[in-house]
Amino acid sequence: AQRVTQPEKLLSVFKGAPVELKCNYSYSGSPELFWYVQYSRQRLQLLLRHISRESIKGFTADLNKGETSFHLKKPFAQEEDSAMYYCALGGSNYKLTFGKGTLLTVNP
Amino acid sequence: SAVISQKPSRDICQRGTSLTIQCQVDSQVTMMFWYRQQPGQSLTLIATANQGSEATYESGFVIDKFPISRPNLTFSTLTVSNMSPEDSSIYLCSVGGGKGANTEAFFGQGTRLTVV
Numbered sequence: 001a002q003r004v005t006q007p008e009k010l011l012s013v014f015k016g017a018p019v020e021l022k023c024n025y026s027y028s029g030s031p032e033l034f035w036y037v038q039y040s041r042q043r044l045q046l047l048l049r050h051i052s053r054e055s056i057k058g059f060t061a062d063l064n065k066g067e068t069s070f071h072l073k074k075p076f077a078q079e080e081d082s083a084m085y086y087c088a089l090g091g092s093n094y095k096l097t098f099g100k101g102t103l104l105t106v107n108p
Numbered sequence: 109s110a111v112i113s114q115k116p117s118r119d120i121c122q123r124g125t126s127l128t129i130q131c132q133v134d135s136q137v138t139m140m141f142w143y144r145q146q147p148g149q150s151l152t153l154i155a156t157a158n159q160g161s162e163a164t165y166e167s168g169f170v171i172d173k174f175p176i177s178r179p180n181l182t183f184s185t186l187t188v189s190n191m192s193p194e195d196s197s198i199y200l201c202s203v204g205g206g207k208g209a210n211t212e213a214f215f216g217q218g219t220r221l222t223v224v
Contacts, residue, residue, distance in 0.1 A: 034212075044151075044200070044215040086150065094139045094204025094213045100150040 002027050004089050006099035013077050014107050021072040021102045023061075023087030033063055033070040034088040034096070044086070047072075057081070077106045110135055110206045114216035121191055121223050128187045129219045131201030136181035138205025142174070145198040145218070154199075157184040191223045 003026040013019050025031055035047040048056045050063040050070060061072045070087060082105050090096040111134040121127050131140065140157040155163040155176055163176035178184040188195050201216040 036215075043217040046212050046214075049212070090213070094202070095141060095153060095156065096151075096202075096213055097153075098151040 002089050002097040004087050004097055004099035006085075006087050006102050008102045009100065010103050010105070012105045012107060015079055016076050019074050019077040019081070019104065019106075021085050021087075021104065023070045023072065023099060025068050025070065025087075025089050027068075027089055031063070031065075032090050033061070034090060035059070035061055035070075035072050036086045036088055036098075038084040038086070040083070047085070077104075079106045079108055082106045109212075110137060110203050110214045112201055112203060112214055112216040114201050114219055116219055117217060118220040119222070121221065123192050123223055125191055126187055126189045127191065127221060128185050129199055129201075131184045131186070131203075131216055133182045133203050133206075135206050137203040138181075139203060139213075140178060140184045141202040141204075141213075142176060142184070142186045143200045143202060145200065147196070151200065154186070157186075188221065191221075193223045196221055196223045 005024045007022050033050040036044050037047040038044045059072055059074045061070050063070050084101050084103050086101045087099040088096040113132045115130045142154040143151040144154050145151045153166050154169045154174055155165040157163050157176050157178040159178045173189055175187045198218045198220050200218045202213050204213040
């Protein structure tokens with residue numbers, strides 16, 4: 001069965017500090033991993049996906065199949081990064097399994 | 109990207125009644141889904157809305173409780189039937205497989221339902 005684990009419900013850092021949001025997954029096939037973000041009063045939107053190996057808003061995430069992890073990282077957090085972050089596991093059918101989410105607060 | 113309009117954005121309903129939520133997409137999409145996000149919880153997939161046929165429900169969700177329609181490639185409805193306070197959640201429409209899209213799924217803004 002597919003499962004996504006985000007161990008931290010809340011994460012608080014100061015502006016300029018590095019941030020890492022953890023995500024581990026369980027999947028028997030070849031996974032497609034995503035990070036979605038939900039800013040206050042906005043809809044859920046895609047932040048990045050492992051296939052494209054891109055950096056969005058300074059965030060990166062590397063798929064580690066050995067550790068079954070897809071942690072989200074940013075070297076210098078900004079206040080506007082404060083949001084709810086969801087790790088998601090999916091496939092080509094656009095159906096997603098979500099983790100419980102991590103609420104990131106970046107303090108000034 | 110697909111632009112999704114969900115209506116209503118919020119509602120307060122009496123227990124025992126039903127509410128129908130609409131999801132309209134600005135372009136044709138292959139896949140449409142309905143998710144539920146209970147307070148303090150993650151998003152859970154309710155069902156896949158299939159165009160012209162019965163929806164495909166995930167474990168724990170049944171058609172009698174959550175009837176779904178999808179008459180065409182741009183529109184779907186989810187009904188929450190015979191509501192109880194436990195149905196208080198945010199319900200989200202998601203779509204994928206639009207023109208030029210890859211594996212990205214897009215989400216509506218959600219419908220916040222409170223059952224009293």
